[in-house]
Amino acid sequence: MPDDGGLTAAEAAARSAVLSVTSYDVTLDLTGLPSGEHFESRSVVEFTYDGTGGPGLTWIDLVAERVDEVVLDGIPLDPDEVVRGDRLRLGPLGGTHRLDIRSRHRAGSGRGLSKSVDDGVYAWTQFQPFDARRAFACFDQPDLKATFAFQVRVPLDWHCVSNRRETEVAEDGDVAVWRFAPTPRLPTYATAVCAGPFHVARSERMAVFARRSLADALDANADELFDLSRRALALFEDAFGVAFDGDSYDHVFLPDQPGAMENHGCVTWNDQVLYRSEPTAEQRRRRALVLLHEMSHMWFGNLVTPQWWDGLWLSESFADWAALWAAAELGVLDRRWSVATALEKERAADADLLSSTHPVSRPIPDIAATEANFDAITYAKGAAVLRQLVSVVGEDAFFEGLRKYFAQHSGGNGNLPALLAAVQPFTPVALTTWSRLWLESSGINTLSLEDGVLVQDGVLRPHTISIGVYAGSPLAEVARVGLAVTEARTEVPLDGSGLLLLDDRDTTYAMLLPDAESIRTLVTSGAGLTDPVARYTARRTLRGLLLTGHLAAADIYTYVTASVPTEPDPIHLKALTTLAAEATIYADPAQRPALEDQLATAISSVLDPSRLVLIEALADCAGTGEQLALVDSLLTNADLPQPIRWRLLTRLVALGVADDDRITAEQTRDPDPDAAWQAAAARAAIPDAAAKTTALDLLLTPPGIPAAVLRTFGAALWHPRHDAGHATPFLERLVPFARATDWFAAARIARYVFPTTADLPFLDQVREVATAVPPVLAQALRDQEETARRAATARRAQAPQPWA
Structure with missing residues (x-):
């Protein structure tokens, strides 16, 4: 049928x-x-x-x-x-x-x-x-x-x-x-x-399951999963006022699950999160947030279910927000609560800058539109604005409203009016007005500082924002002003000079455009900020300036290179080095080797075997003979986590220093049952046309490659040092692959294996293809095309420097 x-x-x-x-x-x-x-x-x-x-x-x-x-x-x-x-x-x-x-x-x-x-x-x-x-x-x-x-x-x-x-x-x-x-x-x-x-490990009312080939990894990770699950269940039950209504809470780890899914009492995951070696701080953070996100769905989605898919955000935005809140309460994030929310805001802003942006809460006419609605607006932006609402309403009042909402609709369905009605008695804030401005209208505001005035563009929304003044060496706070912004223009009562850091307490959701002097100070001296939340805001600000064309890739490298030697937080350090890798796509190809050398030199000067995030980052920027020799020497360390070993080897392969024999030898020493896929990704980085064709065959011949490998595979296939001339065959084969498998699978490939370094003529082809495919693939293609076009435009005419 x-x-x-x-x-x-x-x-x-x-x-x-x-x-x-x-x-x-x-x-x-x-x-x-x-x-x-x-x-x-x-x-x-x-x-x-x-x-x-x-x-x-x-x-x-x-x-x-x-x-x-x-x-x-x-x-x-x-x-x-x-x-x-x-x-x-x-x-x-x-x-x-x-x-x-x-x-x-x-x-x-x-x-x-x-x-x-x-x-x-x-x-x-x-x-x-x-x-x-x-x-x-x-x-x-x-x-x-x-x-x-x-x-x-x-x-x-x-x-x-x-x-x-x-x-x-x-x-x-x-x-x-x-x-x-x-x-x-x-x-x-x-x-x-x-x-x-399955191999199974049990603890009281909980169990974890994985394929037998991952028995050792499951056993090594089980206690951490059980401990966090048990503490989180108790926290959520107390916060939401309703006990979890299941008789067990299990995690099932699977090789082909595309992410994670909140099935009631039986959460399924991709088993890449069963780390085969010691995880980095960033890996632990990501896994903990996913665990908390899926667990919060036992209330947001399962206990009270959205009436229809226009209420998807009532599950997903709340789950993202609840995960961040719970992680802070449980000590998972510690001071990283702000770096986590900064990353969430960046993900949301990326989506809000696209033409596909939409309100968090919007009518969904059918299932086809639903499938395209699982995006960063529904997840990350919703979570960001909910955090703002909690700060305005007050956490105690907000949770009182949630407890009322769950009590009224337990076992049934809810919607936006029902939620607002439950919370409204506990706050003087006019929630229907707040919802209209933040949930039911689209786009992101830019807050610009111009001659002592904070200018808000777009839909006028209420923002509670602080502006910190930082001076000295290293930069330290010397003054601060808090503002309630509701209009297009708001006077800023600050005198004197220094770095004026907008939203330095991380209290609103907006693109931030400081004055020219502050932009100059951020680029050249922002690494010296001593306050951790201010550092997170600085990075978020500079990333936004890169995306909106106010900074060039070289400016980002200047900032990151200065930050790397002194940044103590491994999660923020990971975000910094990721920002540099992202900026590489915006750089003129002729500039990339010099920029990467700048960062690799800084990393090499402070490299320590215990700082895995720096070793991992070296795999994105090492380029000179000396740097590649260092990468090669790191691979002699048998205790180096296997995922990092693959990244380092892939860098050597991409730059022609290691060959297929090295890949085969690494695959042989890797006990991971998925080692063959890691080897395939490394081979996709071989810099010749035959290897790229073989990689495309593997990617786009049904059933394709596992979802968990797509990002790694894409980074190798479209390596920034390589020509993207095989992008057109990729596009030509994507739609036939979708018809032979399904549009969801093709959309995942479009999102995670898109040729981000391709130039404008190819992107014109993408636009044309996107007009003739179902919404879930069309949106993925359009989003990636717009993102890549922004970078391609920057490469053709390097971004202006208004602060220079």
């Missing part, structure tokens, strides 16, 4: 107006997956149709290769008559009904129920936003919540995990039958089944 596409908001609203769902009993037979690609499902649904005006008609969603049986209230229906594309027509209806559907499905590649192969076969589900229907018949929309009881048939040596604990594991010949207790009322997309010969 073909997949006919999506669901509109109007259709979903009409169906939920007359339909309520009580329960699902779902049986999945996965015994065919070890040797094939198919599985069987049976879905028994109890629902009520209460429409008026006589017998009614509706449909249930199902994407299957074959529908074997449909029984409504004990009466068999002919599948040939009721199946219409990806919908099964039902009627006449009235009152309570029982529907029983048996169907046959093909395992997907990241949507529905998928199959991964390593030391064995592993099956896992990914249902958000509209893919539960690919595994079993269901009313697949977020406001038709129900309980789910799963029964799963698997080989005897497999383990099975779902949203609830198993109640029974019985043998049926050479098959194991796992039965799970019914869930609380959930949306279809938050349900999950994972099965395979």
